[in-house]
Amino acid sequence: MSYDPVILNSDIYSYDYFQQDDVCRLCWSRNAYKNIIEISSDNDYKVMKTDVVEKIMECLDIDLSHHVHPNKACDECFNQINKFHYFKKFCQETDKKLREILNEKNKTVPRIEIIKHDDDEIKNNSIDDLFDDNHSYEQCENEIKSKTKIKRWKYKPKRTPTYCNMCKTDFENVDQFKSHNLQYHGIECDGSYKCFGCEKKFKNRKARFSHESHFCKGLKDGYKCSICNRYIPKRGMFEAHMRDHRENVPIQLPEELFKCQKCDKLFRTMENLKVHMESEHDVDKKIYVCESCGRVFNRKDYLNKHKLTHTGEKQHQCPHCWFRTGQRSSLTVHIRKHTGERPYRCSLCPQRCVSSSNLRAHQARHLGVKVHECPLCNKKFGYKVSLQEHMSTHAPAQTHACRHCGAGYAHSRGLRRHIAAKHAEKNKTDS
Incomplete structure (x- = not known):
């Protein structure tokens, strides 16, 4: 062998x-x-x-x-x-015989050299000096240890700070490395991890993966390749697939990638897998029903947030003004009005929005989409608030009156416009 x-x-x-x-x-x-x-x-x-x-x-x-x-x-x-x-025995006998011959001829014993690593001069000590009667063995050993500097092995990293472990690529500078991480791995410059299906950011890769696997609506069918339009179920497979595209490696993906965890059957799309799970394995989804209105939710935290609309409880208060709300996300959007932060930018114009819903409504205006229709005159609007203002024109209620001239308006926004246009000088004097 x-x-x-x-x-x-x-x-x-x-x-x-x-x-x-x-x-x-x-x-x-x-x-x-x-x-x-x-x-x-x-x-x-x-x-x-x-x-x-x-x-x-x-x-x-x-x-x-x-x-x-x-x-x-x-x-x-x-x-x-x-x-x-x-x-081994033969070498021991030859060494023994050699020492006997050398001792008979009174040959000097070779000296032991103690080499110090701190570049001091090299001192030679004979065997007789090391084992002199005036020095014990322990003292000699301590002297040797004190004079000898131990050379410690230090770890030297083989990879540079600009090396991507996932793509096995080393970049020329930090800017290229950060740009690569942002484009292909969703790693922001501040170290946060951005979801591949939405705009949410997370502190670590594990939290982002959990969101992408269980909650992100944009990834309900898997990770979509923008080059071959195939849906891939797992993040690692998707990144390897995109890396092969960049390196022009021939790619051969099987037709069926989505696997059933109960019977190991493979399917082409996530939708086909869900149909299979519901029909073959009788998957019972947990449902949470509101006791007040009967509305159904698939998550308990959604139900708890919905119940606040019935109780009227608003536990989240703005630190800058009197505004209160029942949802933390609404408070976050409201605080942006104080700070001036508008993180959502339109891709067609310079307009920036405080929330994703406002951005979607704004982009619908570019497309001419108006989904809010007046039930009385069939006039359509792009914003819900615009429809509400229009409804007041059918049955105007003069609830906002001007303190200078007594003019009445249905909305506070109309009153502010009136004061700015007609009573700007008086408003400055009063202030």
């Missing part, structure tokens, strides 16, 4: 394999017939000091006292042990 370390990782070597009687203790081959371990007569599984055991323990420094199996060796290993043991 060849002594190749690669064989140690083979799957055939298991506990049951070594319980067989013909397995070699040293090379693991299946042609061993000579015993190297003899059990004592008391059956207490103690290794007896035989000639072969002593050779193995002396030459190879292997402890044979722990395991009963395997307890045999093949002929090739026996021959190697005998050769190795003979060579």
